[in-house]
Amino acid sequence: MATNDCIFCKIVKGEIPNQTVLEDENFLAFNDINPARKIHVLVIPKEHYDSFDVIPPKIMGNMTAFIQKVASKLGIKEDGYRLITNIGQHGGQEVPHLHFHILAGEYAGRLTGEQLK
Ligand code: 5GP
Ligand code: ZN
Numbered sequence: 001m002a003t004n005d006c007i008f009c010k011i012v013k014g015e016i017p018n019q020t021v022l023e024d025e026n027f028l029a030f031n032d033i034n035p036a037r038k039i040h041v042l043v044i045p046k047e048h049y050d051s052f053d054v055i056p057p058k059i060m061g062n063m064t065a066f067i068q069k070v071a072s073k074l075g076i077k078e079d080g081y082r083l084i085t086n087i088g089q090h091g092g093q094e095v096p097h098l099h100f101h102i103l104a105g106e107y108a109g110r111l112t113g114e115q116l117k
Pocket of ligand 2: 003006008048049
């Protein structure tokens, strides 16, 4: 898709405001607009990738280190957290710019909230 239409690319460019948790040259962590848990942070690469399925493994390695820093900054390492990335339609992905959800601050619950039919 054209990255001009991507809401997370707009957040990276500062065209949509965000509550930043941590940022470096390549990655950005910000609060989810509709938090599902007490702490709900999204972590994205500044460069547009449609999903986890297409991110080069080397960049994913750097993103892993960044996510660990975000967890440190949030002070959630001891109690733990859930890290999720949704991929495509069956994964339930709504924003087609790779993002990891960090859910924390309370028990995240069982793996899936919706019953399979
Ligand atoms: P997905 O379903 O694609 O895995 O998750 C998309 C997430 O992006 C949702 O949790 C939704 O609340 C969040 N979101 C969508 N638009 C915005 C926005 O403009 N700002 C922020 N901070 N979060 C957003
Ligand atoms: Zn994008």
